Amino acid sequence: MALPKSESQYAGHEVTSAASWMERREVVFPTVSRVAVCGGTHGNELSGVYLVRERLKKKKLTEEDDLVSVVTVMSNPRAVQQCRRYTETDLNRCFTRATLSCTVTDKTPYEIVRSQELNALLGPKGSPDAADLVCDLHNTTANMGLCFIAYSDCDWICLHIFRYLQRQMSNIPVRFIHFDLPLNEAYSLDSVGRHGFAMEIGPQAHGLVRSNILSAMQDGVQHMLDWVRLFNSGTQFEGGTVEIYTMVKNVHYPRDPETCGLSAAVHPHLQDRDFCLLRPGDPLFKTFSGETVNYKGTEPLYPFFINECAYYEKGVALSLARRRSIAIPSIRSERDRKPRRCMTAEETEEEDETEESEEANGLWNGE
Amino acid sequence: MALPKSESQYAGHEVTSAASWMERREVVFPTVSRVAVCGGTHGNELSGVYLVRERLKKKKLTEEDDLVSVVTVMSNPRAVQQCRRYTETDLNRCFTRATLSCTVTDKTPYEIVRSQELNALLGPKGSPDAADLVCDLHNTTANMGLCFIAYSDCDWICLHIFRYLQRQMSNIPVRFIHFDLPLNEAYSLDSVGRHGFAMEIGPQAHGLVRSNILSAMQDGVQHMLDWVRLFNSGTQFEGGTVEIYTMVKNVHYPRDPETCGLSAAVHPHLQDRDFCLLRPGDPLFKTFSGETVNYKGTEPLYPFFINECAYYEKGVALSLARRRSIAIPSIRSERDRKPRRCMTAEETEEEDETEESEEANGLWNGE
Numbered sequence: 001m002a003l004p005k006s007e008s009q010y011a012g013h014e015v016t017s018a019a020s021w022m023e024r025r026e027v028v029f030p031t032v033s034r035v036a037v038c039g040g041t042h043g044n045e046l047s048g049v050y051l052v053r054e055r056l057k058k059k060k061l062t063e064e065d066d067l068v069s070v071v072t073v074m075s076n077p078r079a080v081q082q083c084r085r086y087t088e089t090d091l092n093r094c095f096t097r098a099t100l101s102c103t104v105t106d107k108t109p110y111e112i113v114r115s116q117e118l119n120a121l122l123g124p125k126g127s128p129d130a131a132d133l134v135c136d137l138h139n140t141t142a143n144m145g146l147c148f149i150a151y152s153d154c155d156w157i158c159l160h161i162f163r164y165l166q167r168q169m170s171n172i173p174v175r176f177i178h179f180d181l182p183l184n185e186a187y188s189l190d191s192v193g194r195h196g197f198a199m200e201i202g203p204q205a206h207g208l209v210r211s212n213i214l215s216a217m218q219d220g221v222q223h224m225l226d227w228v229r230l231f232n233s234g235t236q237f238e239g240g241t242v243e244i245y246t247m248v249k250n251v252h253y254p255r256d257p258e259t260c261g262l263s264a265a266v267h268p269h270l271q272d273r274d275f276c277l278l279r280p281g282d283p284l285f286k287t288f289s290g291e292t293v294n295y296k297g298t299e300p301l302y303p304f305f306i307n308e309c310a311y312y313e314k315g316v317a318l319s320l321a322r323r324r325s326i327a328i329p330s331i332r333s334e335r336d337r338k339p340r341r342c343m344t345a346e347e348t349e350e351e352d353e354t355e356e357s358e359e360a361n362g363l364w365n366g367e
Numbered sequence: 368m369a370l371p372k373s374e375s376q377y378a379g380h381e382v383t384s385a386a387s388w389m390e391r392r393e394v395v396f397p398t399v400s401r402v403a404v405c406g407g408t409h410g411n412e413l414s415g416v417y418l419v420r421e422r423l424k425k426k427k428l429t430e431e432d433d434l435v436s437v438v439t440v441m442s443n444p445r446a447v448q449q450c451r452r453y454t455e456t457d458l459n460r461c462f463t464r465a466t467l468s469c470t471v472t473d474k475t476p477y478e479i480v481r482s483q484e485l486n487a488l489l490g491p492k493g494s495p496d497a498a499d500l501v502c503d504l505h506n507t508t509a510n511m512g513l514c515f516i517a518y519s520d521c522d523w524i525c526l527h528i529f530r531y532l533q534r535q536m537s538n539i540p541v542r543f544i545h546f547d548l549p550l551n552e553a554y555s556l557d558s559v560g561r562h563g564f565a566m567e568i569g570p571q572a573h574g575l576v577r578s579n580i581l582s583a584m585q586d587g588v589q590h591m592l593d594w595v596r597l598f599n600s601g602t603q604f605e606g607g608t609v610e611i612y613t614m615v616k617n618v619h620y621p622r623d624p625e626t627c628g629l630s631a632a633v634h635p636h637l638q639d640r641d642f643c644l645l646r647p648g649d650p651l652f653k654t655f656s657g658e659t660v661n662y663k664g665t666e667p668l669y670p671f672f673i674n675e676c677a678y679y680e681k682g683v684a685l686s687l688a689r690r691r692s693i694a695i696p697s698i699r700s701e702r703d704r705k706p707r708r709c710m711t712a713e714e715t716e717e718e719d720e721t722e723e724s725e726e727a728n729g730l731w732n733g734e
Contacts, residue, residue: 053628054655083679141572205508205572208676211632211653261420265578286578288421309575312450 023239025329027156031232032132032195032333036071036122037221039137041092041189042310043079044206047214048137051221067229071131075118075189078110083207085310086111092136095191097184100125115189123192126183133157134193135224137217140202141309142318143272145173146220150197151186153178153244157195159328160237164227165220172201172216175275176244177304177321199224203272206309236332245275245302245321253317254285254293263287266307266317274304278320285317389694390606394523398599398700399499399562403438403489404588406504408459408556409677410446411573414584415504434596438498442485442556445477450574452677453478459503462558464551467492482556490559493550500524501560502591504584507569508676510639512540513587517564518553520545520611524562526695527604531594532587539568539583542642543611544671544688566591570639573676603699612642612669612688620684621652621660630654633674633684641671645687652684 037055039048055072074080076091087110094100094115100123104113122131138149146169148162159176166174177200183191190196199220204213231237256263264285270278278284279300285293301320305311308318404422406415422439441447443458454477461467461482467490471480490497505516513536515529526543533541544567550558557563566587571580598604623630631652637645645651646667652660668687672678675685 050629050632050655053626057623057626058656141575205676207573208508208674208679209629209632210638210674211635212638214632214655215635215653256424259420259424262417262576265417265576265581268578268582271577271579286582288417288581289425307575307577309572312575 022327022329023241025239026236027329027331028334029157029331030132030334032068032157032228033232034069034071034131034133035225035228036073036131036134036193037137038073038075038118038122038134038189040077040080041075041136042085042090042138042206043076043081043087044083044085045137045139045204046083046207046209047139047201047204047217049074049080050209050214051137051217067232068225070225071122073118073121075136076111076114078114085206091115092138092189093187095119095125095189096187097125099187118189119192122189125192128194131193132195133228134190134196135221136188136190136196136198137221138198138200139204139206139213140200140305141205142274142304142306143203144200144274144304145175145202146216147174147200147304148176148197149179149188149190149200150176151179151181151183151191153180153246153324153326155195156328156331157231158197159242159244159326160231160331161224161227162197163240163242163328164237165223166242168223168226169216169219173275174220176242178244178246180246231331231333234333234335236330239328239330241325241327243323244326245304245323248301248320248322250314250316251284251303251318251320252315253312254287255315262312262315264293267292270303270318271307274306275302277301278303389696390608392606392696393603394696394698395701396524396698397499399435399524399595400599401436401438401498401500402592402595403440403498403501403560404504405440405442405485405489405501405556407444407447408442408503409452409457409505409573410443410448410454411450411452412504412506412571413450413574413576414506414568414571414581416441416447417576417581418504418584418588434599435592437592438489440485440488442503443478443481445481452573458482459505459556460554462486462492462556463554464492466554485556486559489556492559495561498560499562500595501557501563502588503555503557503563503565504588505565505567506571506573506580507567507672508572509641509671509673510570511567511641511671512542512569513583514541514567514671515543515564516546516555516557516567517543518546518548518550518558520547520613520691520693522562523695523698524598525564526609526611526693527598527698528591528594529564530607530609530695531604532590533609535590535593536583536586540642541587543609545611545613547613598698598700601700601702603697606695606697608692608694610690611693612671612690615668615687615689617681617683618651618670618685618687619682620679621654622682629679629682631660634659637670637685638674641673642669644668645670 039052052072052074078087089109089111091111094112100119119125150158162176190198201213201217204210253262254264264287267283267286269283277300278295280297282295283292284295302323303318303320306318406419419439419441445454456476456478458478461479467486486492517525529543557565568580568584571577620629621631631654634650634653636650644667645662647664649662650659651662669690670685670687673685
């Protein structure tokens with residue numbers, strides 16, 4: 001089977017290339033030595049904010065170990081302080097190559113400056129010095145359970161971590177959403193790492209914490225780090241098949257032709273039914289005056305981000321995905337290759353030592 | 368039975384004062400001729416915002432009738448535009464006598480200026496010129512269903528409307544919350560009317576609309592206006608008993624003694640269980656490190672506004688109430704008294720004719 005076109009970027013090398021079935025292949029990767037856990041990329045998504053704060057509080061007291069080093073980062077401390085998604089522009093759209101390489105002036109929005117700081121800390125994006133794995137924590141108001149969101153459908157590290165969480169977490173559905181974009185155009189913080197994904201959990205209103213959603217995020221992060229530790233210590237993870245959802249398109253709210261304001265809300269039959277197949281003719285919207293608007297597409301697709309609060313500013317009511325089965329190979333780490341040296345906070349610290357910068361720059365700590 | 372101490376302020380006069388049972392009394396009130404329906408007092412509580420916009424769009428095309436005149440007002444258009452609770456200070460805390468009578472300067476927060484404009488339009492508070500009934504529309508992230516929130520437990524008009532909605536609306540629980548404050552200290556917009564209440568509906572995250580919550584609000588407003596029309600046309604509403612929840616106290620989040628940040632979220636067993644009796648020893652919080660904090664009070668009380676997003680800034684996790692049964696008399700309107708003349712938009716309009724001011728100043732329209 002031909003190597004998927006973008007697999008090579010993830011630095012694994014094929015061991016049993018003659019095998020006709022992907023699932024019987026074994027791919028060997030370098031260890032995943034440096035992991036970044038980021039929260040507060042959107043300042044009002046509070047599970048990640050509190051998870052990061054708790055980690056920073058505890059990890060100051062612990063020592064590094066040889067299996068993995070974890071940096072914990074508050075990505076957008078100004079937005080966190082204001083409990084807003086962002087202060088000037090959406091930080092999580094600032095990690096394209098173009099934005100990361102633009103010249104900073106006095107008028108550059110805070111979030112663009114911050115994206116370049118984070119790229120210096122966790123990247124540089126696309127370089128061998130980048131963190132091995134960036135996990136960026138998010139919340140959604142949509143009823144999506146726990147979702148991995150990533151740009152590749154052949155990053156075996158991410159897909160194996162995903163399958164591991166799916167098996168370990170019985171009290172929340174775990175799914176994988178794939179945005180098919182090249183690395184240059186990938187715009188979110190997790191794209192800075194050699195491997196990376198957003199861990200998106202909902203439903204939770206922005207600006208508050210629901211204990212069960214925070215617990216799910218804590219469990220998700222813990223299972224991810226457990227997987228990394230197992231992987232780095234030489235455990236082989238068997239190949240198999242996973243289901244993923246590949247983004248197809250956004251669906252916008254209907255608008256009043258006169259005022260341009262929204263004229264409908266997500267239909268009650270669709271609300272909260274993320275990942276339940278939407279068929280042509282199914283109810284999509286209910287207008288404010290009571291009429292039903294049906295889905296006019298010809299292909300049944302899977303809705304997600306249904307009625308996500310943050311997307312009102314773009315007028316996006318939901319997204320639609322195609323479900324696909326992906327064969328993944330067995331993977332293991334190069335046990336004879338030592339983990340890369342761990343970066344320390346002191347090496348990455350450039351700002352003055354305010355509380356904000358301490359949270360914001362995190363600490364590479366052993367788990 | 369002695370007349371409750373503050374009943375007289377609501378201008379009804381007792382007809383069968385000799386009756387020993389409140390429920391057998393009949394109280395006659397002037398008609399409820401001028402009703403204000405207000406939304407967007409908090410700019411990110413979107414059911415009220417869209418309900419008001421829809422009403423303004425439709426009512427421009429209709430004529431007044433003799434039974435009731437309704438003014439529809441977008442209370443805080445600037446906050447609505449920014450989709451924020453408020454721009455400088457919480458508008459819905461600005462309707463005390465002190466704030467309404469303070470001198471406005473260039474530095475006065477927008478919301479204080481706006482509260483005085485609204486008081487001029489719908490009040491003056493406490494005067495015979497005030498609107499007969501002010502219904503102010505709100506959303507909460509708490510699982511509270513539809514709640515009336517009012518300052519009196521003996522405003523028979525409000526309590527009868529409440530009971531009417533409770534009977535008419537089968538698909539959402541309808542409750543009455545009583546904040547025991549004198550009129551001078553009553554701080555919310557609805558206190559400007561001769562009768563008034565907030566109609567609070569949830570759960571709905573701020574910054575988005577859930578179709579079922581918007582529908583419940585539309586139904587609630589329609590039933591309220593139906594009641595007013597029945598009342599004004601001479602229908603007698605029988606006395607009886609209603610249950611109300613009288614606010615006792617707020618419960619604050621636990622805080623980290625070092626950082627002063629929150630250290631716990633509402634316990635998963637309590638989350639979404641608004642109006643379910645909380646007993647001494649029941650779980651109240653779960654700390655971010657996993658411990659349970661129990662309710663240490665000695666009296667079983669009813670929680671509400673559990674995990675309301677807007678109260679994080681005050682550190683309030685929930686409120687607790689005592690449930691009480693209230694006897695209400697029969698009421699009817701003075702049929703021989705004509706409805707007061709309807710104020711027109713032109714009489715109340717003082718600002719330039721931008722779209723904002725049109726929404727913000729509303730129209731007294733017949734239903």
